[in-house]
Amino acid sequence: MTRVEASTSAxxxxxxxxxxxxxxxxxxxxxxxxxxxxxxxxxxxxxxDRFQQxxxxxxxxxxxxxxxxxxxxxxxxxxxxxxxxxxxxMQPEGNWLTRAPSLRRKAILLAKVQDEAGHGMYLxxxxxxxxxxxxxxxxxxxxxxxxxxxxxxxxxxxxADVGTIxxxxxxxxxxxxxxxxxxxFGPYARAMIRICKEESFHQRQGYELLLTMxxxxxxxxxxxxxxxxxxxxxxxxxxxxxxxxSPNTAQSLAWGIKxxxxxxxxxxxxxxxxxxxxxxxxxxxxxxxxxxxxxGHYDFGExxxxxxxxxxxxxxxxxxxxxxxxxxxxxxxxxxxxAAIAWAAKHTEDPVEAVx
Amino acid sequence: xxxxxVPTGDFTAAPDSSWPLFExxxxxxxxxxxVHVGSLHAADSEMALHNARDVYTxxxxxxxxxxxxxxxxxxxxxxxxxxxxxPSGDKVYxxxxxxxxxxxxxxx
Ligand SMILES: [Fe+2]
Ligand SMILES: [Fe+2]
Numbered sequence: 001m002t003r004v005e006a007s008t009s010a011x012x013x014x015x016x017x018x019x020x021x022x023x024x025x026x027x028x029x030x031x032x033x034x035x036x037x038x039x040x041x042x043x044x045x046x047x048x049d050r051f052q053q054x055x056x057x058x059x060x061x062x063x064x065x066x067x068x069x070x071x072x073x074x075x076x077x078x079x080x081x082x083x084x085x086x087x088x089x090m091q092p093e094g095n096w097l098t099r100a101p102s103l104r105r106k107a108i109l110l111a112k113v114q115d116e117a118g119h120g121m122y123l124x125x126x127x128x129x130x131x132x133x134x135x136x137x138x139x140x141x142x143x144x145x146x147x148x149x150x151x152x153x154x155x156x157x158x159x160a161d162v163g164t165i166x167x168x169x170x171x172x173x174x175x176x177x178x179x180x181x182x183x184x185f186g187p188y189a190r191a192m193i194r195i196c197k198e199e200s201f202h203q204r205q206g207y208e209l210l211l212t213m214x215x216x217x218x219x220x221x222x223x224x225x226x227x228x229x230x231x232x233x234x235x236x237x238x239x240x241x242x243x244x245x246s247p248n249t250a251q252s253l254a255w256g257i258k259x260x261x262x263x264x265x266x267x268x269x270x271x272x273x274x275x276x277x278x279x280x281x282x283x284x285x286x287x288x289x290x291x292x293x294x295x296g297h298y299d300f301g302e303x304x305x306x307x308x309x310x311x312x313x314x315x316x317x318x319x320x321x322x323x324x325x326x327x328x329x330x331x332x333x334x335x336x337x338x339a340a341i342a343w344a345a346k347h348t349e350d351p352v353e354a355v356x
Numbered sequence: 357x358x359x360x361x362v363p364t365g366d367f368t369a370a371p372d373s374s375w376p377l378f379e380x381x382x383x384x385x386x387x388x389x390x391v392h393v394g395s396l397h398a399a400d401s402e403m404a405l406h407n408a409r410d411v412y413t414x415x416x417x418x419x420x421x422x423x424x425x426x427x428x429x430x431x432x433x434x435x436x437x438x439x440x441x442x443p444s445g446d447k448v449y450x451x452x453x454x455x456x457x458x459x460x461x462x463x464x
Contacts, residue, residue, distance in 0.1 A: 340399035
């Protein structure tokens with residue numbers, strides 16, 4: 001699952017200074033490879049113009065192309081934040097791997113959590129094409145210098161939460177990610193296509209889990225309702241701050257990094273989810289939620305943005321625990337990484353040397 | 357993706373991963389070419405193959421995988437002064453549509 005949320009919209013939730021560095025501006029590189037089908041490019045011209053033309057024509061920017069530093073920085077921040085979200089996102093559900101009520105549920109949950117690890121890998125791979133190193137990104141995550149989606153700072157307290165996370169959190173992630181399949185940066189768009197193909201399984205297994213519980217006992221139904229009550233509002237926060245508080249959105253839209261505003265995607269999610277809640281037989285915890293005939297959309301209540309800011313800022317229920325778990329996993333893996341290098345050096349004819 | 361020699365703006369710090377980068381190519385099924393799917397880090401090529409299987413083929417997406425160290429790839433560079441592909445740009449006669457054939461000629 002993925003949460004691009006704050007990344008796409010809120011400079012405020014990311015410490016940009018961590019990424020800006022004091023480095024010199026890169027020299028504009030020269031022309032670009034042109035396929036036989038794209039011969040009508042203007043001769044020469046400024047790199048900035050050429051970049052803008054590719055964007056205007058809805059062509060993809062590829063890693064070896066010249067790109068404005070701001071475009072590169074925005075992408076690194078967004079893709080890294082997205083990758084971190086996939087990785088941290090394994091934790092709330094991972095908590096239930098050894099407690100799943102049946103072998104079937106356990107196998108499904110294992111596959112789902114493994115997918116999230118894979119999503120993180122695809123995304124780190126895309127980020128690296130921009131010149132940033134994966135080890136650096138991992139370090140920034142465990143140093144809390146880069147963010148991940150606030151949703152993963154909420155605990156998965158019951159097994160119903162596994163279903164709710166699949167339904168609502170992966171559902172919100174799908175709404176966020178589908179437009180990103182058309183992102184102007186090629187490697188990110190390709191990673192998103194791959195991820196979107198896998199998310200549908202995530203959402204469906206969650207919804208099916210909840211349907212099964214709703215067909216069970218009163219206690220099971222109550223457990224589902226309680227879970228939905230806790231996750232509904234944090235899920236709406238996954239789309240990031242409202243458009244009028246999202247200063248970077250305009251630039252991201254202009255660059256084709258982002259295709260829809262936060263509020264547009266949030267509305268889409270609400271419209272999609274309300275009928276699903278009805279089929280499931282749960283109540284979404286919002287007294288203002290109702291169909292607006294004139295708008296052709298569901299109206300919904302005000303999101304508690306104070307809570308959002310607090311959780312993004314590090315003060316959510318599980319922030320410290322999530323980072324501590326990630327840091328411990330990284331440190332516990334140190335000897336494995338070293339041993340693998342030593343093994344490779346010993347057993348390969350042309351030994352792979354540590355890059356640094 | 358080999359980015360050696362490509363300007364990367366602020367991100368020019370020396371990489372600090374202990375494992376090198378490998379590019380991964382997957383053949384989706386018999387009869388198709390291997391296609392680049394992404395990259396990963398591994399200590400050696402054998403580990404890269406195993407990691408590639410887990411990262412890129414969890415749902416039977418492949419019948420064969422190639423891995424190659426990213427720093428072993430030589431790529432055409434976007435900063436060539438004269439476009440690298442210009443030589444083919446003015447040879448329209450290499451395309452079948454260059455030739456006018458009457459509509460009533462069959463099978464052509
Ligand atoms: Fe994911
Ligand atoms: Fe997911």
